[in-house]
Amino acid sequence: MTPETYLSVLNSQQREAVTHEGSPLLILAGAGSGKTRVITTKIAWLIAERGVESESILAVTFTNKAAREMAERARRLEPRSERSVLRTFHSFGAWFLRRNAALAGLDSNFTIYDDDDATTLLGKALPALTRQQVSAIVHRISRAKDYCYGPDDPLLAEIDSNPDFADAYRLYEKRLRETGNVDFGDLILLPVRVMNEHHEVRDRLRSRFSVVMVDEYQDSNVAQFELLRAITGPETYLCVVGDDDQSIYRFRGAEVRNILTFADTFPGTTVIRLEQNYRSKEPILDIASQVVAKNEGRLGKTLVAVRGTGRKPVLVFPGSQDDETAFCAELISNARKQGVPWQDWAILYRTNAQSLGFETEFLHRKIPYKVVGSLKFYEREEIKDALAFLSLVLNGRDEVAFHRIANKPARGLGEVSRNRIIDEYRRDVFDPDSVSTELGFDEHPDIISVAARLLETFSKKARSGLAEFIHVIETMRAMLDKEAGSAADTNAQPAANAGNPAGAERSTAKKPKKGAVGLAVFVDKLIDASGLVAYHRGQDEVAGTQRVANMQELVNAASLYPLSREGLVEFLEHIELDRSMAEDDENPDSVTLITVHNTKGLEFPRVIITGLESGIFPRDDKSGDDLEEERRLMYVGCTRAMDELYLTSCSVRRLYGRTEFMEPSRFLYEIDRDSIEVLGNIPRTFGIGGATSSRGAISSAGKMPEDPLAAQWKPGRKLFHDDYGYGIISKAFTAGDELVIMVQFENGGEKRFLPKYQAHNLLLVEQD
């Protein structure tokens, strides 16, 4: 495509953003304003028109999906952009650290610990604490890293002022360094540290990348900002794109201030606003804007709906969450009969747990669906086992991995035996007083060799088990090294993209040559030789088969990588950084079930935002900045819709196994009543203001037959509730079509109930 062609489809602000040069640039891009198009066009334009070398362009995003999409679209516009570096922040950090491992105190084979591994590691060092307590500490450590606070930073008190926390953090860092591995925070933090301490490394990077672009800049955290500052020299052209109204990751350290103060931080910044929305019909944009306008801390912008007017968003109050799922299913099925494909629909919810009801209902009604994001494939036990094995093959310092799999399947190496080996290894390697340092200092410390030395000290059963385990690890290591040595051709693309750093996406992963299926051969052998396949198959008839199939899936995934040490490193890194499974060849025509967070960057012709209830969305007692973030989340959800938007809010919901009375979300009150069409029953609390109830064809979900037993629930009647004890009905009335009672309990509390749904909890006490 020629620059004339792709520039001609842009509006004037977009074109201005693409062709801007000579100063830092901040693009404030509203929802649906074509921001990805601007970035990719800018990449193409810089290469084609300005003679910028494609490999000196760096563009970072937050999600792998976004990185992939950007790479794909840029390549379509300008094939040479294949050599540009388009990655996520974390993947860029890993890329940097592989090349500068020694400076960061890492093993170049490092693997990336997820929260689970990190918790295990710290838990070992703090045996007095429960796993849950440790997990909370790990969580705060990760927050500290988001803000670039080390254990000794005085500002660490902002996260947790308890000195024990700083100690735990220090201990964690020590142990993590000893394993030679990193956590997610390190992928950002360590490159910053290396570049600040070694200016020659920093300057090399600065001369490598003359153009740096950041997408979704509103979601960057302090550490990422520091990274950006480190790689951006006076000569670098810096361009960031973002929308302060779509900042929804504060909870994990995102700093909206980064975007709000960008122009101050980088003097001479040009600001360009993209305010033409190409996605949503006007009435949808209207309510989205009304809600987000209630926020105070925002730059403010006015989106114009280019696509013109359309149907008003529809608000429905189902009686219960079962009615909610039924309503959605019916709405979608009916539309299907009119020729609307399944894939036009997305069901949005605040928390992953809410997907379950929809899945059940859709299965029942044979509506094809896919759940996005919650695929916990890599968190499954059998997968983590296999990955731990692979990590240990690469890195003999990985105590967490050793501990996890040394006795899986059972080899007579219980908790005590495994800890003994680890303790001995630690004494050997990390205790300065130890004299038994037989391994030269340059040699890699290795739990396996320590285990081999201790072999004789174990009882018979443990001895043979351990010997077998060591044998498997050594066989696998030998296989890896042999392949790496002899088959230099398999290894032609020296993995980790040393030659071509563009490989953020799985689509560029090269198929290994000839009949071999690359690393898959290795992984396949490993899961078998390790006994993991037999172990999991034997555990449970049904689940076992599934687990073996999952491991097989892992084997398949490995076939995209060369059989070599580097190939394995790359494979593990890819898995840690991109846990979204490849969208299998599932039916593309299916309804999308997705959390609101996960929808960022996506769009659907028809969207249903569910669970708009106080306590769910927004989550309980949110206030101040947290509430503003929830409001932005609502804004993000609404602006995903192109043509039709539906909102549902249940009166009753089962929560924690308990049936709760729900109030409509406060966001619903922030929408003008004229801007929205209410279908079906309106709860009394919401009915004030005289909205008219229009009963459309789809309101069937809200209609209830008269309860023949209503007569029982009379004021004065005594009853017993499992949780609250004895009480007396103080009031009984009807709201909508529902019978509602108030109960005064003996313990002093007064509660509202819907007998229709809660009768099983409310035992009427027989009257004499």
Next chain:
DNA sequence: TCACAGTGACTTTTT
């Protein structure tokens, strides 16, 4: 070392 039952937390959101 393993199986079982009792307990308590859990529902944010993700790289």
Next chain:
DNA sequence: GTCACTGTGA
């Protein structure tokens, strides 16, 4: 209501 972790007993 469900899951994961803990402690007990065999």
